Amino acid sequence: MSDASAAADGDAPDAGESDNGSFTPWDQDAVKLTTLVIGLFALYLLGGYLLGYGTRQQLASIGQLSILIGIFAMLALALNLHWGYTGLFNIGIIGFMAIGIYATAVLSKGAATAKPAAGSTGGFGLPLWMGIIGGVIAAAIFGGLVALPALRLRADYFAIVTVGISEIVRFTLLETEIQKVQIAGYWTGLGGGSGLILDFDPTDRFLEAFGLMDAYVGFSDTLGEQLGVGSNPKPIFDTLLYGLILFVFLIGFYMLLQRTGNSPYGRVLKAIREDEEATKSLGKDTNRFKIKGFMLGCALMGLAGILFYAEQGAITPDAFRPRLTFYVWIALIIGGAGSNTGSVAGGAVFAAFLFRGPIFFKNIVQNTFDSLDAPSTFGQAVSPITGADPIPLVAYTIDNMGQLQLVLMGIVLIYLMHNRPEGMFGHRKEPASPIRLQDRTQSKPAASAAATDGGRDQGGTDDE
């Protein structure tokens, strides 16, 4: 990764303002991100310990956390390409995820040649990997179709179009006309309001594709017994394995987008974000760059959607309300728009603290203070305040943590906007170039270096 190499030759003596301290492993973004994720895992294990979790629950908790971290980090990365790099205000993320998973479902669900029973439908029975590729392509093409008219609009109108499109997608999925249709002898369709059963388990398909199923079952049985996971250890290890698979995809996302960002192409995207007219005046066909970037981001959102929902066993249009879109935005803002490393960090922090954290916290508190009886109404919770007894209110608050999650997110967002709008990693100098832009004297051959030095002493302005 370019960042790793960038940090490796870090100490250019006079590289101006850039972040060239002396080299430590901490300068490498990969090290930072790994530390962050391990830290989050440790926190959850500690929480699980407080809850008195057994090994089985601990493993399940870690597995679910890694899936969420993987998904939110991937989505934040894709959004970073749109917003952080190109300045495209896309608030229709969920729509592209829906396109991805629905296309995959239709392509890869079991083939049904006879008319299926009410409330169910089939697909084309293609292998899952083909379905995934199809889903990604569908999301990209759909992104392109949206982009063609929408990219001519100003940023705020573009945002309205994207959120509108994502709702159009959701309502189209609800349409009964295409709930169940016959195409080329296959019964398929989008399932309407009752959704689609996903009769493919991605983890199983992955194992089967590599012929590892038997070995895996044997392995998980043995390991499960040793760790004391209890009977039927496979689902637990499935979750962990799927979390691992998502991390591999996440690394792929990160490397792809680092390459995209640190290239002349990414440079033009950044320039469009800063000032599209000035970029045009330098001869860049900004529309072409925008459409390509938008399609790539949509394809990645589609892939993240496939990976997120495929594991859940079923999808309904209700799952594709805009809420998730705004979760991804919060993740990106926490991490710092414009930085791929920040996007991953933001996704991880969001998943651990804001998405999963409140419920987890609630469980810990309620588990620790068994006697805590939460009042059932707000009135009962508030009235003891006059008697200087805040406990019922605290208990009530904690009991309703699930609902308060959104309030909490809002507060965090407002705080960040006021105090740290650039997020954790935003506003770093990450020059968009495939090579390291160190000071010139370092790259010059020794013979001409002296002449160069003479020409560009730091004073610069004073010799005329």
Place this chain on the structure above:
Amino acid sequence: MAAGTREAPTMSDTEAGTPDAATEHDAIGDADADEAESRVTGTVPLRVEGLRKEFGGIVAVDGTSFEIEEGTMTGLIGPNGAGKSTTFNCITGVHEPTAGTVQFQGEDITGLAPNQVANRGLVRTFQIARELEEMTVLENMLLAPKGQRGEALWRSVLPFVRGSVIEQETEILEDCWEMLEFFEIDHLAHEYAGNLSGGQRKLLELARALLTEPTMLLLDEPFAGVNPSLEERLLEHIHELREQGYTFLIVEHDMDLIMQNCEHIIVMHQGQVLTEGTPAEVKQNKQVVEAYLGGEVGE
């Protein structure tokens, strides 16, 4: 940087020289020679005829016609609202003119997109310097060169082909450093462009424009908000570039500056060309004086 000095223009037709330039290029294989050659292909690189631009009911430019001669520095002056900037925007494709034509090096460029105009070698700067604030000075510079292989997404991303991108980037980087040195802002290379002073931004913008290898530069108030010492430096650079064969059209408010530095001046008033000529001629024109004092122009 093209070091070739300009030869006396000998060809009357704008297009006549182009094939020659192409063969020259093949024979010598030197981009600089090609550049110098292409700059003497015609005497009138820019020709504006009957240009008209309406915004709703307002006529901003009303039948403006002028020609810019090869290798000259022409000043475009006029009071506020005379239509100078709109003329600029019509030439560079930011606005599509309501009527009239713009020809650049014999080709009709009326109504082309700004990027297409720029790619033909007619590059502009902006009245308020439009540097890309949250990119470093060096990034600003690296953006400009044309024909970057890495601007194709697949070449930047896929393994194996990326080598050629990196190779080209190294060359471009060297060009950028040279240009930064020429303008003496190389010590700011790693600074965010947004942190530069007004004058330094103007320098950066001009430097960036030059990296697109233009043949003609349109400068929209290049000296606005620039302190006197930096203004002098900017002028020196412009004169030096002109000697190398670049053609300049400059919009400017500062009359003295234009009078002292341009050999040809076009005066605009109320969307039309009031008069044009040498500084001495323009100075003696009563209409110009009246226009600048805000009076009605009449005989």
